Amino acid sequence: MASTQPFCRDGGSSNKPLCFFGQHCDFWKIRMQTYLEAQGDDIWDAVENSAYVPKIVINNKEETKIKASWTNDNKRKVLLDKKAKNMLQSTLGMDEFFRVSHCKTAKEI
Template sequence: MTSIEFLGEGASLGRPFAFNGAAYMYWKERMLIFLEACSLDILEAVIDGPFVPTIAGTSDSSIPKPRSDWFEDDKEKVGYNAKAKNIITSALSADEFFRVSNCKTAKEIWDTLQQTHEGTTNVKRA
């Protein structure tokens, strides 16, 4: 299941652990640790989805704020998704990258990899 070569790769504080399609559960846990170490906000973008600035003071707070109206704080929070996408995709082999290349958010990438390598909730229960 796991190759010694795969497990023999050294850890790095600046580079995420590589994933080539083997030992997904091991890679997943290592990646969660890496993302958390980078920033809790980056990890949150992966788990909960990207931050979307919305217009305050409206009855429907789900109206996206135009980019021209974003504050610096909004820009920083939106950037966590881009950072998370970069971290995850930089760890993927070409085959794994092309599996998720159409995903728009870090959460979509993460969920696609999880479903591909772990299966759906129903598969896991069985």
């Protein structure tokens, strides 16, 4: 018997992505990937590769840069994960949101 709940309760356009309420995950996942890719290659790369962490090499050892020394490009790259995380979280119903609310990066979500 067919479900009486609407399949796509909200979103599904280029301005408002499809909301996920716990059903049809494979469908939502494909649609969400397409939505994120349409926001720019850098956004999707942030999801696939995880958050960018600015690094610096000191004495042949790679260390995390302190925030005060970030370049504009470092700031732009760090912001990409935050944007992707925001887009993902804004498409989730309350139950789904709380399942991933502990995630620190878009990739974790």
